Amino acid sequence: MPKETFFNLPDDKRNLIISAAIEEFSGASYNEASINQICSKSKIPKGSFYQYFEDKLDLYVYIMSLAIKEKIKFFSSALTEFNTLTLMEQIRLLFLKGIEFSREYPQYAALGEQFTKENDEMAKSEVLKEGTKQSETLFSQMINNAKAKGEINKDVDTLALSLLLQSLNSAINNYMQDKYGNSNYETYQEDVNNFVDSLLNIIFNGIK
Amino acid sequence: MPKETFFNLPDDKRNLIISAAIEEFSGASYNEASINQICSKSKIPKGSFYQYFEDKLDLYVYIMSLAIKEKIKFFSSALTEFNTLTLMEQIRLLFLKGIEFSREYPQYAALGEQFTKENDEMAKSEVLKEGTKQSETLFSQMINNAKAKGEINKDVDTLALSLLLQSLNSAINNYMQDKYGNSNYETYQEDVNNFVDSLLNIIFNGIK
DNA sequence: TTATTATATGACCACATGGTCATATTGTCA
DNA sequence: TGACAATATGACCATGTGGTCATATAATAA
Numbered sequence A, B: 001m002p003k004e005t006f007f008n009l010p011d012d013k014r015n016l017i018i019s020a021a022i023e024e025f026s027g028a029s030y031n032e033a034s035i036n037q038i039c040s041k042s043k044i045p046k047g048s049f050y051q052y053f054e055d056k057l058d059l060y061v062y063i064m065s066l067a068i069k070e071k072i073k074f075f076s077s078a079l080t081e082f083n084t085l086t087l088m089e090q091i092r093l094l095f096l097k098g099i100e101f102s103r104e105y106p107q108y109a110a111l112g113e114q115f116t117k118e119n120d121e122m123a124k125s126e127v128l129k130e131g132t133k134q135s136e137t138l139f140s141q142m143i144n145n146a147k148a149k150g151e152i153n154k155d156v157d158t159l160a161l162s163l164l165l166q167s168l169n170s171a172i173n174n175y176m177q178d179k180y181g182n183s184n185y186e187t188y189q190e191d192v193n194n195f196v197d198s199l200l201n202i203i204f205n206g207i208k
Numbered sequence C: 001t002t003a004t005t006a007t008a009t010g011a012c013c014a015c016a017t018g019g020t021c022a023t024a025t026t027g028t029c030a
Numbered sequence D: 001t002g003a004c005a006a007t008a009t010g011a012c013c014a015t016g017t018g019g020t021c022a023t024a025t026a027a028t029a030a
Helices: A004-008 A011-025 A035-042 A046-052 A056-084 A087-104 A106-117 A121-130 A135-148 A158-180 A185-205 B004-008 B011-025 B035-041 B046-052 B056-084 B087-104 B106-117 B121-130 B135-148 B158-180 B185-205
Strands: none
Touching: A004 A011, A004 A046, A011 A035, A011 A056, A011 A106, A035 A046, A035 A056, A056 A087, A056 A106, A056 A121, A087 A106, A087 A135, A087 A158, A087 A185, A106 A158, A135 A158, A158 A185, A158 B158, A158 B185, A185 B158, A185 B185, B004 B011, B004 B046, B011 B035, B011 B056, B011 B106, B035 B046, B035 B056, B056 B087, B056 B106, B056 B121, B087 B106, B087 B135, B087 B158, B087 B185, B106 B158, B135 B158, B158 B185
16 A cells, blocks of 8 residues: 555645656556656656555555445446346346446546556555455356346356457447547447447357 | 577587576576576586676577477467367367477476566567467457357357456466376376366356 | 654666677688 | 687676665754
8 A cells, every 4th residue: 555645645646646657657567668658648757656655566566456446436337237238138238337437537547457468476466465356256147046046048158158248248338448549429338338248248149 | 599609519518508497487587587697507607607608588489489389389389170179179178288388398488477477678678579479369260260150159249258267278288287287197187187178168158 | 943754866886788809819822 | 730610708887776874954842
């Protein structure tokens, strides 16, 4: 955790440091990212940096945990209505929410994307200590739940389907970000819905 | 391309350098990978390195092109029998071949994995100049082909299915590598087949 | 005012990086 | 043997890194 001095900083200054760090860590891996760059971007001397943070890892974990916190907050609103939905509606909601998150918080989404690429084991494990990955188990729970209700065939392999949904979810986000990254919102919203429905149609009805 | 001096080297020495470079580039990004490390691993002085290669990028592109060449060679044998197969059989073959490749050439698979994570635009574009990515179009071709034959429903979105298959393919490879990375071959072969069939079953028959 | 504590600051450190280059060694012809 | 080219080599360079620390400044309390 950052030192108390950091949290005593005026909001403007603190936020400037945070956004400089987000910028740096969303475009480079942990080892490639540079503290010197973050310092000059946020216009603080090197010495001040170490007055605010224990070390590079301290800042990295803090920034990543901000992104995780925001994502959980963003999804939690949708999660309350989850029990009233069928599996297909649940998955649909999850996919759409994921795309929406990338749209609304592109910097945080970029941080997440960068984290999935991370090579440094120490940096990875320290972040995972903070935010336990719940998406994997979330899909599994949803599937087993739907099986119990008789919504989907019991012969379907839970692990296989969970893996499929997970990989699909991240693939969709990347694809949408690439294609509609900067376009206007009107055509976008419709295309997104159509595309997600195409995918769900494949998964639920097969392609035969 | 490496200089002539490099190709004039005795096989042993040349291969030692190559494998040291593979090791380095499969565990670190382009910028994180270190020439000093490669030199000391392969026991050649720094000066000799620059007698063999133009610069770091030269070596990087060369090593990646070796991996690409090997993968194409590995898949090409399977591709000849492709026309006689149904779409499901084609996909099945592709998935299984992919897993087999990761098993047989783990270093090359790791290189490919690392390349998908690469941040450095220059390094990325130089490699892509060498090996054009054909997997994306390959899936699309297969799907349209199967539609024409009436093998699968024409209403299925080609792009969506192609994206699904692609992301699934890489997800499978990662999953299998994680789970069976070092285990024995007996139970492995059977499990792999079952798992791939579970996935194909979902895609072709839906989960309802 | 003075004493004490919390910050701010940039010169500095040891180390690693990609890359160079003058020099030494070897191989190959005549 | 001598001459010329091909290689081998490691000290060296400028630059960047994460991190430290003595000192200067500001804020607070008596």
